[in-house]
Amino acid sequence: MADASSTPIIVWFRQDLRLADNPALAEAARTGRPVLPVYVLDDDTPGTWRMGGAARWWLHHSLAALGRDLAALGCALVLRRGDPRAVLPALIREAGADTVFWNRRYEPFAIARDEAVKASLKAVGFTVRSFNAALLHEPWTVTTRAGGPCRVHSAFWRACLAKGDPPPPLPAPRKLLGAALPGDTLDAWRLLPDAPDWAGGLRAAWTPGEAGARQRLTDFLDGALEGYAARRDQPGLEATSRLSPHLRFGEVGPRQVWHAVLTASGVRGGRGGAAKFLAELGRREFSYHLLYHHRGLPAVPLRPEFADFPWREDPEALRAWQRGATGYPLVDAGMRELWSTGWMHNRVRMIAASFLVKHLLIPWQTGEAWFWDTLVDADLASNAANWQWIAGCGADAAPYFRIFNPVLQGMKFDPEGDYVRRWVPELRGLPARHVHRPWEAPEGELRAAGVVLGRTYPTPVVDHAAARGRALAAFARVKKGCAADAV
Ligand code: FAD
Numbered sequence: 001m002a003d004a005s006s007t008p009i010i011v012w013f014r015q016d017l018r019l020a021d022n023p024a025l026a027e028a029a030r031t032g033r034p035v036l037p038v039y040v041l042d043d044d045t046p047g048t049w050r051m052g053g054a055a056r057w058w059l060h061h062s063l064a065a066l067g068r069d070l071a072a073l074g075c076a077l078v079l080r081r082g083d084p085r086a087v088l089p090a091l092i093r094e095a096g097a098d099t100v101f102w103n104r105r106y107e108p109f110a111i112a113r114d115e116a117v118k119a120s121l122k123a124v125g126f127t128v129r130s131f132n133a134a135l136l137h138e139p140w141t142v143t144t145r146a147g148g149p150c151r152v153h154s155a156f157w158r159a160c161l162a163k164g165d166p167p168p169p170l171p172a173p174r175k176l177l178g179a180a181l182p183g184d185t186l187d188a189w190r191l192l193p194d195a196p197d198w199a200g201g202l203r204a205a206w207t208p209g210e211a212g213a214r215q216r217l218t219d220f221l222d223g224a225l226e227g228y229a230a231r232r233d234q235p236g237l238e239a240t241s242r243l244s245p246h247l248r249f250g251e252v253g254p255r256q257v258w259h260a261v262l263t264a265s266g267v268r269g270g271r272g273g274a275a276k277f278l279a280e281l282g283r284r285e286f287s288y289h290l291l292y293h294h295r296g297l298p299a300v301p302l303r304p305e306f307a308d309f310p311w312r313e314d315p316e317a318l319r320a321w322q323r324g325a326t327g328y329p330l331v332d333a334g335m336r337e338l339w340s341t342g343w344m345h346n347r348v349r350m351i352a353a354s355f356l357v358k359h360l361l362i363p364w365q366t367g368e369a370w371f372w373d374t375l376v377d378a379d380l381a382s383n384a385a386n387w388q389w390i391a392g393c394g395a396d397a398a399p400y401f402r403i404f405n406p407v408l409q410g411m412k413f414d415p416e417g418d419y420v421r422r423w424v425p426e427l428r429g430l431p432a433r434h435v436h437r438p439w440e441a442p443e444g445e446l447r448a449a450g451v452v453l454g455r456t457y458p459t460p461v462v463d464h465a466a467a468r469g470r471a472l473a474a475f476a477r478v479k480k481g482c483a484a485d486a487v
Contacts, residue, residue, distance in 0.1 A: 005032065005033060006033065006034065007033060007034075007096065007097060007098050007099070008033060008034040008035065008036045008095050008096065008097045008179035009028040009031060009033050009034070009035055009036070009097060009099045009100070009101060010036045010037075010038055010088070010091060010092065010095065010097050010099065010100045010101070011024050011025050011028045011035055011036070011037045011038065011100075011101050011102070012024075012038050012039075012040065012084070012088065012100055012101070012102040013037060013038065013039045013066065013077075013102075014039075014102060014103065014105055014110075014250075015103075015105060015134060015248065015249055015250045016103040016133045016134065016250035016253070017039075017062045017063065017065075017066045017209075017210070017249050017250050017251055018066070018172075018210040018213070018250055018251050018252065018253070019066075019069055019070070019073070019172035019173065019210060020169065020170065020171060020172040020210070020256065021133065021169035021170045021172075021253045021255055021256050022103065022133055022170070022172075022253075023103060023131035023132065023133055023170060024101040024102050024103045024129075024130075024131050024133065025037070025101075025173060026170045026171075026173060027101055027129070027131065028101050028176075029173035029176055032177070033099075033177065034177045034178060034179035035075055035176045035177060035178065035179065036075075036078060036091070036095050036097060036178075036179040036180075036181060037066075037070055037075055037076075037077045037078065038077070038078045038079075038080060038088075038091060038183075039063055039066075039077060039078075039079055039080075040080050040081065040082065040084045040087050040088070041079070041080075041081045041082075041189055042081075042082065042083055042084060043081075044082075044083075045083045045085075045113075047109045047112070048109050048113075049107065049109065049298070049372070049380055051378070052372045052373035052374065052375070052378050053193060053198075053373055053374070054202065054342035054373065054374050054375055054376045054378065055248075055375070055376060055378045056191040056192075057191065057192055057193065057199050057202055057342070057376070058202075058206070058208050058245055058248075058249060058342075058376045059191055059249070060186060060189070060191035060192050061208035061209060062208040062209055062249045062251060063077070063079070063186055064186055064209075065208060065209025065210060065211065065212070065251075066209070066210070067186070069209075069210060069211075070176070073173060073174075073175050073176045073178075074175055074176055074177065074178045075176040075177075075178035075179075076178055076180055077183075078091070078181050078182075078183035079183040079184040079185070079186060079189070080183055080184060081184055081189065083113075084113060084117055085113065085116055085117055085120070088100060088117055088121070089120065089121065091181065092121070092126060094181055095179060095181055097126075097179075098125075098126050098127060099126065099127040099128075099129075100117075100121060100126065100127070100128050100129075101128075101129050101130070101131070102114070102130055102131075103130065103131050103132065103133035103134065103250075104130045104131065104132055104133075104134065104138075105134070106134070106135075106139060106288050106291055106292050106381065107291065107380045107381070108291070108295035114130070118130075133250060133253055134250060134253065134254070134288075135254060135285055135288055136160060136166045136254050136255060136258060136281070136282075136285055137160055137163055137166065137285065139285075139288055139289045139291075139292035139293065140292065141163070142156060142159050142160055142163070142285075142289060143159065144159070149289065149293040150286070150289060151395045151396055152395070152396040153282070153283060153286045153395075153396055154396075156282070156285075156286045156289060157279055157282040157285075157286070160282055160285060165258065165259070165262070166254070166255045166258055166259075167255065168255070168259055169253065169255045169256040169259055201339075201340035201341050201342070202341060202342045202376065204341075205340075205341040205342070205343065206245065206341075206342070206376065208245070208246075208249070208251070209251060210251045210252070212246065212251070213243065213246035213251035213252035214252065216241065216242060216243055216246060216252075217241070217243060217246075217252060217256075217257060217260055220240075220241040220242075220243070221260060221261065221264040222264075223238075224238065224239050224240065224241070224273075225261065225264060225265065225273050225274060225277060226272070226273045227239065227273060228240070228273035228274075228276055228277045229272055229273050229275075229276035229277075230273075232276070232280075232346075233346075233347045233413050234347075234413050234414065234419075235333075235334075235345035235347055235348050235413060235414055235419040236414050236416070236418035236419035236422070240345070240346065241277070242343065243257065244343070244377035244379075244382075245342070245343070245376040245377040247284065247377070248376075248377045248378070248379045254281055254284070254285070257281060258278065258281070261274050261277060261278060262274070283382075284379075284381075284382055286385070287379075287381035287382040287384075287385035287386070288381045290302075290381070290385050290394075290395055291380065291381040291384065291385070294395075297381070297384045297385065297388065298368070298380055298383075298384040299365060299384075301388060301391070301393035302388055302393055302394055302395050303392075303393045303394075303397075303478070305478045306391070306392070306393035306478055308477070308478075309393075309474065309477070309478060310361070310474050310477065311361055311362065311363040312360070312361040312362060313362075314360060314361075314362060317360045317362065317461050317462070318356075318360070318362055318366065320458070320461045321335060321352070321355065321356050321360065321362075321367075321461075322335065322370055323335065323339075324336035324339065324423070324424070325458050325461075326355065326458070326460065326461045327439070327457070327458040327459050327460035327461050328355065328406040328407070328460060328461075329406075329410060329417075329420040329424050329427055329435060329436050329437075329438065330348060330351055330406045330407075330409060330410040330414065330419075330420060330436060331348075331351060331352045331355045331406050332423070332424050333348065333419055333420045333422070333423035333424050334348035334349065334351065334352040334423075335352055336423040336424065337423050338352075338371075338374050338375065339374060340423075341376075342374060342375060342376035342377075343375065343376055343377065344375075345419075347409070347413050348419075349371075349386070350386075350390060350404065351404045351406055351409050353367055353371075353386070353387060353390040354390050354403065354404040355404070355406060357387075357390060357391045358403045358404075358467070358468075358471040358475075359403075359462050359464070359467040359468075359471065360461075360462065360467070361470065361471060361474060364387040364388065364390065364391035364393070365387070367387060368383055368384060368387040371383055371387075392475065392478075400472075400475035400478065401472060401475065403468050403471055403472070405464060405468075406436070406464070407436045407437045407464065410435075410436030411436055414436070415432065416432050417430070417432045417435030417436065420435050420436065421435065424457070426450075426451065426456045426457045427449070427451060427457060428449075429448065429449030429450055429451070430445065430446075430449045430451060431445065438451055438453060438457060439453060439459060439460060
């Protein structure tokens with residue numbers, strides 16, 4: 001019979017691709033037993049949300065970094081492909097293991113899968129333990145005063161703050177006793193685009209992996225944290241953390257971010273920039289809270305009265321939106337930033353998303369799908385919760401009659417037009433007063449800037465006032481329900 005101390009423990013990595021503050025890995029290391037770190041790529045199991053193109057690019061590099069970091073501790077990351085319900089039992093047999101640890105996921109398909117894996121392994125006597133690595137607080141532990149799930153972010157966040165600081169982050173293991181098994185090579189998974197290679201902008205913008213996440217956090221704390229509250233809405237500035245893809249892949253965890261912010265700001269609970277930043281981190285938590293309690297969140301409107309909303313089909317307008325060719329410079333700049341870097345500034349995400357659902361009346365699920373494919377931070381909870389919020393059918397959504405005017409938003413948040421000029425270079429020569437509304441520029445100004453509307457830059461795909469009127473008429477259908485629930 002095998003000596004229990006030499007029986008390997010499988011650590012199943014998922015969206016926790018880091019060594020520090022990784023409770024499943026830390027617990028496995030603590031036992032002193034050999035550790036077999038595994039990542040399973042599951043593309044084909046029905047019900048699984050297959051990762052989009054930009055996220056697959058990120059995953060490749062993140063797994064490469066994790067593999068290097070684990071190798072430095074004496075452990076090889078094993079890559080396998082398929083349904084974990086079949087892959088994990090097979091791995092256990094091959095490795096002669098009797099224990100599996102993982103950090104929890106909250107997507108409905110992942111919960112169902114994990115429950116099935118746990119039940120089948122426990123049924124044959126194996127030990128399975130799961131931990132929290134992804135959230136400040138487990139979604140079921142944050143409640144309203146009446147004890148139910150929260151529907152409003154502000155109340156949710158107050159309840160989170162009342163719980164006090166989350167536990168301090170765990171250190172990375174200093175060494176691991178490795179167990180070895182053969183696996184796939186990363187290249188064989190073909191996660192990187194090659195025909196064509198569209199990832200040049202992603203490579204220039206990001207350094208996936210735990211070290212890249214650490215650097216991003218340090219840079220933010222040293223630079224932009226203090227002015228975060230005042231500057232975070234201006235897309236032309238580097239005023240936000242850009243931690244979202246690192247958080248998405250778990251290269252850094254929210255507890256690490258929380259405690260690093262407290263240390264950097266020197267204030268318990270945070271003040272000013274720090275408090276605002278932590279509250280934004282709280283939006284991520286709230287999205288998971290919503291997804292946990294409303295499993296249909298990625299596809300079904302939370303407000304049932306939206307089920308019959310008169311959405312339009314307009315493939316041409318959708319294409320213009322996707323390509324950053326709507327004729328509204330701020331929307332186009334955002335969509336091109338997204339295409340080029342896999343990321344878009346939050347303020348511009350709101351405006352671009354609102355434009356799709358309100359100006360074009362195209363279903364929010366269509367926009368959600370495009371973001372899912374193109375964002376490096378594509379996250380089932382945050383993407384769905386934000387699209388529902390913008391469409392007016394979310395938990396604490398803005399009232400339907402609040403329709404962003406992309407011109408006024410541009411003038412307010414990109415007053416000099418720096419952001420638009422960066423991503424829509426054909427408008428670079430226009431002065432600030434017309435860069436967000438080139439159709440109102442005098443002929444001489446357009447000529448001097450080399451802009452020919454309809455040729456070098458599109459004319460608006462819809463007229464704002466007309467589109468607003470159409471949206472209000474459509475939204476009036478669900479007005480009664482919205483007004484009744486508005487918070
Ligand atoms: P910071 O301002 O530095 O905020 C710090 C962290 O807080 C972020 O990294 C993120 O984890 C979290 N956060 C901030 N704002 C939000 C928010 N509104 N909702 C949830 N979490 C938030 N974020 C994603 O991570 N994945 C998505 O798929 C996603 N889809 C979105 C779709 C739409 C239509 C909209 C309007 C927003 C979406 N967001 C999504 C939220 C937000 O735009 C990004 O989290 C943010 O822009 C990331 O940039 P940052 O890291 O610099 O944010």
